[in-house]
Amino acid sequence: MAHARIYQKAKSSMQSGRAGAGSWMLEYQPAEPKRPDPLTGWAGSGDTREQIRLGFPTLDAARAYAERHGLTVHVVPAAERAIKLQAYADNFKGIDLN
Template sequence: MASVMLRSTSLLTKNSGAAWLVSNISTSSSKLSDDIKVKAAQKEAPLLKHDLALINPGEVEHRRRLQGYITVTTPEVISPISGIPEEHIKERRVRIYQPPRNCMQSGTDNINVWEIDFDTRERWENPLMGWTSTGDPHSNLKVQFNNKDEAIVYCEKNGWKWFLQEKTTKQMKPKSYGVNFSWNKRTRASTK
């Protein structure tokens, strides 16, 4: 819409000066219609983002392709590009397990995780102090996962052979403190 300044002769001030009014004039080429259905059916031109308006169509197509997801049909193996030497990848076995509960007073903290642990490699002993050393960077590495499936996928991506060690649970028998003092032959200590 454009604004036009119109001089009104009907509005005169006391000083006999002319007053100015501002009126809006439509500059579009559309025909005015009183029918609401016709106005609702009219389509507006699509708005373009200002940064995309001046680039060529090839660049627009390239940006559109970059926003999508890349699908990989082959299994993902990152070991060739990870930079880890081959001797740490090829003959490596990984144990996937649930660590036992800490015997301190931590209760049930950190017991629902899965860890991976690497097999031990050659070690040598320091003759002076008796300490053992290794050149293996994975010897003390422990990585935690939320479930065993994540750990399996991680091992397969890195090209490691893995085996799953399930947690063995014992059936706990209900016991009470009064059993220690029950009067039967099995628990009673003889004084003779």
């Protein structure tokens, strides 16, 4: 039986918006360990499913897919989003301008 991990996609650090964040991703867990290639020395394996990453709009949709395909899943809970409210004047606290 194959194993998979379901997690909620985080916001990209390359942009300020939250587009695409909040969707749920399903990734297969590796079925065999990676081993070094004798020619190049790169790590790899014959398991091509670990290259697959599927996106779903909801956690229920991801779980339904896993159930239909007989996958054992581990759901990683989403991290709480911490909002730090800060004013521009806070950048200058503790600076003596006299």
